[in-house]
Amino acid sequence: MEEAESSAKEPSFDGGLFGEGLVSAPAATGKGKRRGAAPKGPPARRIRVLLPLPLDTPSGGAYDYRVPNGAPLPEIGSFVAVPLGGREMLGVVWDGEPDPELAEGRLRDIIGVLPAPPMRPALRRFVEWVAAYTLSPPGAVLRMAMSVPSALEPPGQQAGWKLSAAGEAAQGGAPGYRMTPQRRRVLDVMEPGEPRAGADIADEAEVSTGVLRGMADQGLIEPALLPRPRSFTRPDPEHPGPSLAEEQEEAAAVLRESVAKRAFGVTLLAGVTGSGKTEVYLDAVAECLRQGRQALVLLPEIALSSQWLDRFKARFGCAPAIWHSELSGRLRRATWRAVADGEAAVLVGARSALFLPFPDLGLIIVDEEHETAFKQEDGVIYHARDMAVVRARMAEATCVLVSATPSLETLTNAEQGRYAAVNLPRRHGSAGLPEVTVLDLRKVPPERGRFIAPPLIEAINETLARGEQAMLFLNRRGYAPMTLCRTCGHRIRCPNCTAWLVEHRAQRRLQCHHCGHAEPIPQHCPECGAEGSLTAIGPGVERVQEEAAILFPDARRLVMASDTIPGPAAAAEAARQIADREVDLLIGTQIVAKGWHFAHLTLVGVVDADLGLAGGDLRAAERTVQLLHQVSGRAGRAESPGRVMLQSWNPDHPVMQALVSGDLPAFMAEEAEARRPGGWPPFGRLAALIVSSEDERAADRVARDLGLAAPGGDGVQVLGPAPAPLAMLRGRHRRRLLLKARRDVAVQPLLREWLSRVEVPNAVRVQVDVDPVSFL
Incomplete structure (x- = not known):
């Protein structure tokens, strides 16, 4: 495997990381322990331990270990520290019988049991299922479920003070204690048996911390550990939410009923962009909370979902737990532990959240289920949408797949009765679907050296003149996808990949978007040495921004691409600027297609609608229609009508015609019929x-x-x-x-x-x- 092999060095989990949290097994005596010499006494008690290592062995990374006499036998699923070679590793006590043929002298003792909730049977079965389905070593899948080893140690507790027996007596007026007005105020603010932080006591009693130390010396108060504060507020399912339209309420009722059954089932929630699918499935989340179970929401770009989080807070009165790669180590640890302890009632996350240790998972939502971002291409290769269905089945939970443009696989499963389906055919409120037109670039080409056609320029000017916002979409990062020498025709390519280097003019560099290789833009052609002969070929989003600056000089512009929106804070700020109308013209790549709601954006112009159709990919047409429909759905989501203009050299292509007609079901039916005779997926x-x-x-x-x-x-x-x-x-x-x-x-x-x-x-x-x- 390309990434798994390169990272297949055994991860070292430092046993010292766990400090006093590690429940140590009694130490074996004698030199025979480390060499695996046969101990004297009764037969060894053996357990199987699966280690988070990508070992392609018959055991799949599971080894037999001995539990020393006198130590309690760990239950299956317990996290344990064990010796491996000259190191200590963490693993999980796994199902199955140890090998009775393994000589006792070859066994090594476990080091100890970690004070963490054991891995539940449903998650252990899920690990084994994913490994078998993807042909991955079980240990490689387990590593994803043990991604935060420091969380296996309980978080430390803060020290405070509580009343001693003498303090309680003094509080009740018993004589014989040296009392001052300051000490009396301290006793007045403390409750028997309830520890409090020293600073809180001092502030409320209006005394210095020195008074508390003096009371401790006199035995009136004593040190005590404070209760651990909750890391996450529990969302309130009865918090007043938005009113649902009749169609939304009918769809929500179907999902609530499925959740209330507390049994496995899959439902496709389809609906046009802007139809209120999020509000509908949040109603299912509320039902899951009423059932006392946990809910997981998977988003394809969780780091860019600030608007989604705002909608969640409005519905439940607080934020959910969040899981993605940009979390700090401290927050990842707190979140993992809160999930395992059942404290995190709702978690929204990226695909890796499927491997978190939910003790009672009742609902999994896969929003934008058609998104290819749910497929992990490195290491253990899996599709989070498909694995979410499996995870729900093993947890006896409801799974809801959500999309305005469902994948052909999901549509086929719904049509064949494997999945239930509900549909929202109209936009919520007074908003209507945008009008979609195709600009035939053969008839109305852009000016030489430019990429925006005159009719689109005119439409943008009209939109801006009305005080509304417009968007230009091009699913290509950088300034230009290729750099060419006008003298010899040489094209600058990546030295590591079969790919052209993309020009990023603002950074003055050429970059490969596959391996990350970057180099300065040369002054001379690397092939023929001609000076000043290199030229950018084709447009990227930065080049569209440059052209827009010339065409619309007074418009306030914002570029949204992965290069310019690197994380959650930048995404939230971009959304705020657009919502506050500090931006007139938005220029973006595919990240602008993912669920944004901009009330004043009424025009979307797609610079190159044909871009995704080249290359002969099996799903090229399906992906292109999904992406362009999602982008089109950003227009006209409020009272003002929306308009979409697709620039195309092939306006008669079925994808373009489907977008113009709005009849995506007919397009998907034709796509299915084209694949069926050859037995291509999903057939x-x-x-x-x-x-x-x-x-x-x-x-x-x-x-x-x-x-x-x-x-x-x-x-x-x-x-x-x-x-x-x-x-x-x-x-x-x-x-x-x-x-x-x-x-x-x-x-x-x-x-x-x-x-x-x-x-x-x-x-x-x-x-x-x-x-x-x-x-x-």
Whole structure:
């Protein structure tokens, strides 16, 4: 695996990290302990411990250990510290019987049990299921469920003061105690048996902390640990929320009923952009809270979801717990522990939140379920949408898949009755769907050297003149996707990848968006040495911003791209500026398509609507229609009508016609019929093998051997080997084989058998991607 292999060094979990929180097992005596010598006495008590290591062994990372005599036997799911080699590691006591054939002399003692809630059976089964489905070592999946090892130690408690027995007597007026007015005020503000922080006592009694020390010397008060404060406020399901329209209430009732059953079920919540799907599924979250269970909401871009968080606070009176990669270590620890303790009643997070230790998960929402951001492409390769369904099944929970443009896989499951479905066909309130038109660039091309066509320029000027906001959308970062030498035709490419370097003019650099390689923009052509001959080819969002500055000099502009909106704070500030009408013209990439609500934005112009249709990807048309429909949905979400203009060189393409007509169901039906005869997903199964190596010949040899050993039989076909579209990535040469099978064929046994037939040298990696989303 490309990323998993490079990070496959065994992670070191420092046993000293846990301090006094580690419940140590009695130490074995004698030199035989570390060497695994057979101890004297009764037979060893054995347990299986799964370690968070990507070990591709028959045990999958589980080893047998001994529990020393006199130590309590840890329950299955307990987190334990164990020796491995010369280090201490953390693992989980796992299901299954230890190996009775393993000689007792080879066993090593566990070091201790961590004072953390044991991993629940549902999560352990989920770890095993994901490992089996993705053909990953169970230890590699377990590592995702143990992503915050410091959380296994309970958080420290703050010291304070409480009344001693003498203090309680003095408080009741008993004689014999040296009392001053200051001490009397301290006694008056303290309650028997209730510890308080010293600073709080001193402030309320209006005394110095020296008075408290004096009272402690006299035995009137004594040190005490304060109760741990709650990390998260529990959302109030009865907090007044927005009124639901009749259609919304009907959909919400379906979801509430499903949650109240406390049983597994999957429901597709579809609806046009702006129809109020969020308010509907938040009503299901409220029902989950009434049931006393936990809810998980997965968002594709949680770090950019400030508006969503505002809507949650308005509905429940407080913020949810949040989980994503940009959290500080302290907050990650507090959140992990709050989830495990059941304190975090609602968590909103990225795909990795599926592996958090919920003790009673009752509801999983997957918002924008069609988003490819839910697919993890490195390490353990999985699709969070599909794994959310599995997690819900194992927790006896409800799963709700939400989208204005559902994936063909989800639509097919709903049509075949595997999923229930509810639909919101109209926008909420008085807002209507925007009018969509296609600008035929063959008839109304932009001026030479520019990228915005005259009709779109005119429409933007009219929109700005009315005091409304407009958006220009181009799903391409940077200034230009390619730099070309006008003298010799040389194109500057990444030295590590089969990709052109993208120009970022503001930073004066060329950058690869696949591996991160960056270099200054050269003054001379690297190939022919010509000076001043390099030119930018094609537009990126920065180039559109440059053109907009010339065309609309008085408009206040804002660029929203991953380069300019790096995290939650920047996203929240951008949303505030737009909502407060400090921005007239928004220029953005795909991050502007994800659920934003801008009441005064009435015009969306798509600079290159054909961009996603090239390349021959199986899902190219589906993805393009989803993205452009979502972008179009940003226009006209309030009282003023919206308008969308798509610039295209191919206005007769089915994607463009579907967007103009607004009949996306008909488009998806045609897409399904095009895939059905060939048995392409969702009517068949796919699995990819990606062979990679720094040595091109080694990659070719293994790919050839895999091709010769490919499985066959009825309903099974192997395509390749062939160079991957990105034939070189991060310095590694890549070859791809694609297994295509009928829907009723289990591909995992086929893949295991296939891989077992070929010896793969250490210099070569074979990455398995079951149900691939990307074909690069």
